[in-house]
Amino acid sequence: MVEPREPRLPERLAEQDEAEWERFRVSLEYATGFWLAFVFSPSSLDAAVIRHRVAGMLEAEGAGRMDVCMPQSPDELRQALPWMLSPERAGAGCVWLQSLQVDGAGRDEQPWADAWGHVFCGRTSGGRSCGGN
Numbered sequence: 001m002v003e004p005r006e007p008r009l010p011e012r013l014a015e016q017d018e019a020e021w022e023r024f025r026v027s028l029e030y031a032t033g034f035w036l037a038f039v040f041s042p043s044s045l046d047a048a049v050i051r052h053r054v055a056g057m058l059e060a061e062g063a064g065r066m067d068v069c070m071p072q073s074p075d076e077l078r079q080a081l082p083w084m085l086s087p088e089r090a091g092a093g094c095v096w097l098q099s100l101q102v103d104g105a106g107r108d109e110q111p112w113a114d115a116w117g118h119v120f121c122g123r124t125s126g127g128r129s130c131g132g133n
């Protein structure tokens with residue numbers, strides 16, 4: 001999956017977002033071993049700023065590379081779980097999965113929501129599932 005080119009990133013986020021970043025940054029600094037974080041943002045630009053800051057922290061600490069997956073379709077998003085669990089990710093200091101696409105309101109079909117359901121509750125290589133799926 002290809003990471004799209006991004007515009008020049010701002011140095012600072014909005015004041016409220018900077019406060020949230022500061023809390024997140026402190027959590028990252030104290031994290032050891034495996035950890036899982038969720039960053040919710042309606043802005044691809046804000047998400048890019050946070051992603052680049054995290055990558056900078058990893059680099060500064062010598063904590064490994066950041067592997068990025070930015071699926072552009074629901075089918076690509078469905079492939080994110082095997083991608084995240086692949087042996088190639090073992091050396092990553094951070095695995096970043098980002099998708100800001102949403103389904104249209106009032107539509108019967110919800111391909112993005114279904115794809116996220118697959119990522120979180122889909123079958124893994126061990127055959128496990130959640131929610132009875």
